[in-house]
Amino acid sequence: MAIDTRTAAHVSAAFLRENVAVHGSDEEVQRIVARGPRGALALAGLSVAVLLALWLAFFVFVFLPRGSVG
Numbered sequence: 001m002a003i004d005t006r007t008a009a010h011v012s013a014a015f016l017r018e019n020v021a022v023h024g025s026d027e028e029v030q031r032i033v034a035r036g037p038r039g040a041l042a043l044a045g046l047s048v049a050v051l052l053a054l055w056l057a058f059f060v061f062v063f064l065p066r067g068s069v070g
Helices: 005-009 026-035 038-066
Strands: none
Touching: none
């Protein structure tokens, strides 16, 4: 079995600056982080609103027309 000696010189791509998403200074990163996760909160709120609308539509169009059981 052959041993590959080239692996010792390998550097992960995560250590290269061009592979990092944010290329700004520390002040710019802090300004972005200070604004908070607005996109994630908007997506979560939209998802909850769609889920409630679907539940309400199901209730109105399926359960109410059947009336009370029993």
